[in-house]
Amino acid sequence: MHHPINFTPAVQPAAAPSDSVWCFAFLDGQLLLVAEASADDAEAAPAFGLPPLPQPWPEARERHYLGRLDERDCWALELAARPEQADAQWQGVALRPAMMQLPEPLMLLAGRAAQVLDWDRTHRFCGVCGTPTERLERERARRCPSCQHQAYPRLSPAMMALVWRRNPGLASGFELLLARSPGFKPGFYSALAGFVEPGESLEDCVHREVAEEVGVQVRDLHYYGSQSWPFPNSLMIAYRAEWAGGEIVPQAGEIEEAAWFDIDALPGIPPRFSISGHLIRDTVERLRQGAAGV
Structure with missing residues (x-):
């Protein structure tokens, strides 16, 4: 991190x-x-x-x-x-x-x-009345000289969830649910992610997005960390979550493929440049130490 x-x-x-x-x-x-x-x-x-x-x-x-x-x-x-x-x-x-x-x-x-x-x-023009806005000197804002509406930099919060489960049939004992979107490089997978909707808590978003994107349910959410993600204006908030039930059903148009992967045989994953790269690697280490849920 x-x-x-x-x-x-x-x-x-x-x-x-x-x-x-x-x-x-x-x-x-x-x-x-x-x-x-x-x-x-x-x-x-x-x-x-x-x-x-x-x-x-x-x-x-x-x-x-x-x-x-x-x-x-x-x-x-x-x-x-x-x-x-x-x-x-x-x-x-x-x-x-x-x-x-x-x-x-x-x-x-x-x-x-x-x-x-x-x-x-x-934000060169007012979103309320369309008047050209003016930049303020002492705060990061633009103000409309006509209706006085002020516009500040806004972020779009997005959750990230890395789902894990125990699998006694594997030598490692654990596996991760990873998915790929249509725009990913061939062979690369990552954790699940999606934007928070109005009126929704981060935890509600995790449960909803995981269910929508891959059709499974999760429990025991643990906050991992956050990262400013300027593509274009997101704040990524990452969680680990334990699988609670359900079979993988990829969301059409959003998820090209999703599967369970042995933590000792992962596919290509993002570099540590992104929070997903940190999240996956650090969770694997915690699972190997038997401490994923703490």
Whole structure:
């Protein structure tokens, strides 16, 4: 799971800005990264990092201050054109693979930057009366000058459930229920997930989504953790749940395939980049230690 980072969110920089910055610059929806050649192995695939954007910054359609990470100011920029100082090593990378290239603190901030820019882009007009909105200076909000409606960044909560059960016929003694959606890479499976509906608790959502997606019932829910998931604006909340009954019936159009897998013979699963990757691996370890329900 993710560890806390030394980041202080803010809407405006302090009176004394830091000498150096982290700048998350997006161009045509892609995050600009720069290849960093390895000094130890010239033939190794290059790592990628955030490119330096010296002042004055290139022309930007939008600029948002995010806060301070380890005494460095952090900004999100939506650029109007490729910066003049960009060389051949600068690349525009889609958000998901870009985040996977960055160390954890910068990975999390890249997701934050993308969500702030997306919120700003999609709230240029009032959702009540259609008037162009204005950005507020001291809080992350846009206000309608006509009807005074204010729009703040919104998240869509989504539950994730990893269902497990005992199986004395297996050497490991346990198996997991994993599923794949039509858009997954061949051979890859993950935990079940779905959005919370209005008026629904997280626990109600777990029971409903599991029943809808694979037709089984669960019990003994245990909270695992959460992760901001900027694809586009979700908050993933993960649980472990014990199988309580029912046979697998994949939901048509949503679940391409679902099955029970021995914890010692899992198919391809998500990397630890996502909470599902953490959830599956950590649950397997707990099951091997006989501690899944605590």
